Amino acid sequence: MLALGCDHGGFPLMAEVIKYLEDNKIPYKNFGTFSEESVDYPEFGKLVAHAVADGECEQGILICGTGIGISIAANKVKGIRAALCGDVFSAKATREHNDANILALGARVTGAGLALEIVKAFLETPFSNDERHIRRIKQIED
Template identity: 75%
Template sequence: MIAIGSDHGGYVLKQEIIKYLESKNIEYKDVGCYSEESCDYAQFGKSVAKLVADGTCEKGIVICGTGIGISIAANKVKGIRAALCHDCFSAQATREHNDANILAMGARVIGPGLALKIVETFLGTEFSNEERHIRRIAQIEDN
């Protein structure tokens, strides 16, 4: 299952991604927001992150205007590796090398067509499981 959340700036793109997930029969949990009414991104980034961190959801997608604030909020949750991606190469590389478990995007940075390709790439790419990447992730998670 995929956890998905956005603030008002990412709401319209989130709805497009939900349509994509539904078309691919991918289960998701939408944690909000539920309109374009102004709201704060941190609560939605953290809500998605908590669902991924506790194992309720396998991966997450978070969206705000730039993707920056919501990714910072998600990364505050232990065990989360949220990656801000605005191209398919970054989405593939962060899954292969960093085992990123949350994709962050900025709705004011990219359009829906590219965003859906990035989602497809992120969800379809497996972690490489190479020793060097495992070692580096352990260093990231070492508090």
């Protein structure tokens, strides 16, 4: 199950992501926001991050205007490796090398078509389980 969260700036792109998930029968839990009314992104970054860190959801997707603020907020939660991705290569690399468990997107900097390709790459790419990547993730956690 995926945890979803966005602020008002990310709301229109999140609607596109939800349509993609539903079309592909990918289960999700939406932690909001549910409109374009102004809200504070740290609240939603925290909700999704805790859902992933606590095991309620396996992975998450967060969206704000740039993806920067909401990813910073999510990364404050122990066990979270949120990666802001603006291209498909980065989405694949962060899964393979960093075992990122949350994808962050910037709705004002990434168009819907590219964003959905990034989501697909993030969700379909497994962690490599290579010893060097495991070692580096451990260093990040420490």
